[in-house]
Amino acid sequence: MTEKYKIYLSEDTRTRLINDAELFEFTKKDGSVNLNAFIKTLIVNYFDQYRHDSEHLLLNITNDLKSMTSMTGKDAELLAEKIISTYVKPDDRHSTKNIALSLTVSGSSYGIIRIIENNLLKDTSLSQYLKDMFKSYLSIPRSEREAIIFKDTYDDIKRALKEHRIMSFTNTTSGEEQSYFVEPYVIAPSKEEQCNYLLCNDKAIQKPRTFRISRLRSVFVTKDTFSIDDGILKELREKAIRSPHSVSPDVHAVVRLTEFGIKKFKVVTKNRPIVSKTEGDLYHFDWPELQLEEYFKRFGRDALVLEPETLKERIRKYYYYGLREYSK
Structure with a gap:
């Protein structure tokens, strides 16, 4: 099922989403930024966290209001919702600089949109709900946003790290797609917290390497395990602190x-x-x-x-x- 929706975003929100889509290399065949594909991924990977955090915030404020006043549970919840919409989520619905964006969803992203429409809108529109979700996402440091967008890759790497398993993946940094088998050691953000890197030992050449996680493709955790080399671990931990984007001497x-x-x-x-x-x-x-x-x-x-x-x-x-x- 494929459906088109029109949503309205502030100019700033749209620009920042485009910047992330560009940095994380969501592109069309002609090389231009594929904002639609990026937003679909964002919705699928961030919806559950956003919903949980929103419900948790509402519950905490409601309980605080009930404990400090004689309000009923319903009145406390209504006031909590008012506090969140007024002070936690600045209202820019009437901004003259809002830009209409056509969003085409299918598969998992369509399913989540339907869940939002049928269960979560209350007194707000789908456009406003998504706008609030995107603003919440953009309030997170970029290295953590990368972990959201590439959630499946991160989950695989974390499992490989925990179980000391050899991983395989492809990477196109050098211009041509190459395959690697590596022993993963550390995940580390760059000093400016723009991107995250996997610091590992390349099985083929038995030397340390680093890869930007957002550029890994076809990630696969093998059944093969490896023993941690304390010398390599120490070296890569030091690199992770200083310059995770390079493991050169x-x-x-x-x-x-x-x-x-x-x-x-x-x-x-x-x-x-x-x-x-x-x-x-x-x-x-x-x-x-x-x-x-x-x-x-x-x-x-x-x-x-x-x-x-x-x-x-x-x-x-x-x-x-x-x-x-x-x-x-």
């Missing part, structure tokens, strides 16, 4: 920052390496070389790599070839 780097470079270092927080020590305008780092390269390429002349020579050469070539293209 650390290098010692020295970077000279201009006055503006120091200011930029303070405000450019995405994937920012941790400083080991400073000596005036010299900043020392013990960090994966590739991550240092990606970070400091954004600084231009305000960051000069002094060592190691390999990192200095990487960035020099980056600017050299860029200049050559712009000079044509």
Whole structure:
């Protein structure tokens, strides 16, 4: 069964949902963002949690009102609903910037929409119920939102971690789909809590690897188990705290920052390496070389790599070839 619904969202809510859909790579064949597919997944994976949390909040406020006043249970519940709609869920129903969105649902998402329509609307519309659900979802840190959207993948990984089972999956990070068999060790959010990563040991090459969980496909937990290697576990736990998006060996780097470079270092927080020590305008780092390269390429002349020579050469070539293209 397939059905179309028209829902109304604020411009801000719609934009933030699109941002998540884009980050989590919900795309159509032409590469554009597939917001409809993303919202269907959100409804299926978040509905139960949202319903439970909403009912729990209503129950707590109702019980508090009954314990502090002589209200009947029905009056306390009505007042609790009024408090939630007025103070917990800001009312933007009359906003002139609401945008109509056509939502096509089928399968599980259609079933949940029918449950909402038949049992949960009370004095509100389906559009308002979904809007409140989406706003609740967006109030959660993005790394936790990722766990909601990719719930099945997370459940499989958690089971593999608990039972020390080898996992298989495909990944397309390098442009071509590749299959992996890994021993999972740690799930960790990036420093900015944008995405979560699986830190594991690759069975084929017997080396640590990291994968962004939202990019894993065809995840399968095998019957094969493995023994935890304490050395690998310690290494990956340290990486999980510092830079879960990279398990490459650390290098010692020295970077000279201009006055503006120091200011930029303070405000450019995405994937920012941790400083080991400073000596005036010299900043020392013990960090994966590739991550240092990606970070400091954004600084231009305000960051000069002094060592190691390999990192200095990487960035020099980056600017050299860029200049050559712009000079044509």
